[in-house]
Amino acid sequence: MTYCVAMRLDTGLVFLSDTRTNAGVDHVSTFRKMLVFERTGERVLVLLSAGNLAVTQAVRQHIVEARDTDTIWNAKTLTDVARVVGNAIREVYARDAKALETFGVDFNCSFILGGQIAGQPSRLFQLYSAGNFIEASSVNPYFQIGESKYGKPIIDRLVTPSTSLDDGAKCALISMDSTLRSNVSVGLPLDLLVYEENSLRVTRFASLTDDNAYYKMIHDTWGARLRQVFAELPEPQWAASAPGASAASLPPLASPPDEMPGAGDPVSVQSLAQDFGGGAPG
Structure with a gap:
């Protein structure tokens, strides 16, 4: 090839x-x-x-x-x-x-x-x-x-x-x-x-x-700069919830739903999933 x-x-x-x-x-x-x-x-x-x-x-x-x-x-x-x-x-x-x-x-x-x-x-x-x-x-x-x-x-x-x-x-x-x-x-x-x-x-x-x-x-x-940029990206922030918590008890998005989070803003991966129709993890 x-x-x-x-x-x-x-x-x-x-x-x-x-x-x-x-x-x-x-x-x-x-x-x-x-x-x-x-x-x-x-x-x-x-x-x-x-x-x-x-x-x-x-x-x-x-x-x-x-x-x-x-x-x-x-x-x-x-x-x-x-x-x-x-x-x-x-x-x-x-x-x-x-x-x-x-x-x-x-x-x-x-x-x-x-x-x-x-x-x-x-x-x-x-x-x-x-x-x-x-x-x-x-x-x-x-x-x-x-x-x-x-x-x-x-x-x-x-x-x-x-x-x-x-x-x-x-x-x-x-x-x-x-x-x-x-x-x-x-x-x-x-x-x-x-x-x-x-x-x-x-x-x-x-x-x-x-x-x-x-x-x-x-x-x-x-290669070095890719690794550097990757390391500088913020890590996902998982929303804390008690076992068996309902979707309604999940914390809200860190940013209002009509705004996209900026670089470096803490974003709840669990909340984002919920906002886009995903259920709470079982």
């Missing part, structure tokens, strides 16, 4: 991918999931992949070796580039799907495509196994593929289109670190690319290992 995330921000694009393809007991392997197409001053395109490695590699090869009239190099818009990638997925499916099915292997692949063509704004797309795709918007400015659930909450809480590129990169790394913590099928090294709007060239790229100073700081600091 893998984890890739990309963000479409007002000032550019952020891409991050891991490189793990296998995490068996005695065999761990890596493969780069980020593919960059650059023609300085004319276009920059980034493709992230997740799913069955043989399938995604076949799609990537099809794109790289294409000699048709419609290729990623002569596509007029990013939507046209997304169609080229979608057609490549369908070509590989038409060729390999039946053989894979014979051996009980699913045709499983997903891609994130982003970049900019001169004279147009940067854009971001997610493509599925059927070759269809959707585009990021101001409402949903990011996409994830692969093991996405562990790294999603931090992005949902922090990322908006107005987020800076540096903050986007930082948030992507925290998202990845959360995923690495919870899933062994995602692993280092990481590929991070930050694209500045209208630069039409790659200026910020890094391959991060566990000895990278900045990633190590993110890993150590984020």
Whole structure:
């Protein structure tokens, strides 16, 4: 498995991918999931992949070796580039799907495509196994593929289109670190690319290992600060009641029912449960 995330921000694009393809007991392997197409001053395109490695590699090869009239190099818009990638997925499916099915292997692949063509704004797309795709918007400015659930909450809480590129990169790394913590099928090294709007060239790229100073700081600091914030949250205050006490004898809420308690206010967990329809503990 893998984890890739990309963000479409007002000032550019952020891409991050891991490189793990296998995490068996005695065999761990890596493969780069980020593919960059650059023609300085004319276009920059980034493709992230997740799913069955043989399938995604076949799609990537099809794109790289294409000699048709419609290729990623002569596509007029990013939507046209997304169609080229979608057609490549369908070509590989038409060729390999039946053989894979014979051996009980699913045709499983997903891609994130982003970049900019001169004279147009940067854009971001997610493509599925059927070759269809959707585009990021101001409402949903990011996409994830692969093991996405562990790294999603931090992005949902922090990322908006107005987020800076540096903050986007930082948030992507925290998202990845959360995923690495919870899933062994995602692993280092990481590929991070930050694209500045209208630069039409790659200026910020890094391959991060566990000895990278900045990633190590993110890993150590984020865990420590989470524990610190957790420790600072007030503990639940259980309402005292005599054995067999009726619901009517429970103490009232610490705050009026029409107000939410503030941070640090003592709140009776038992009273809250009663207020929301729970019965007194037996």
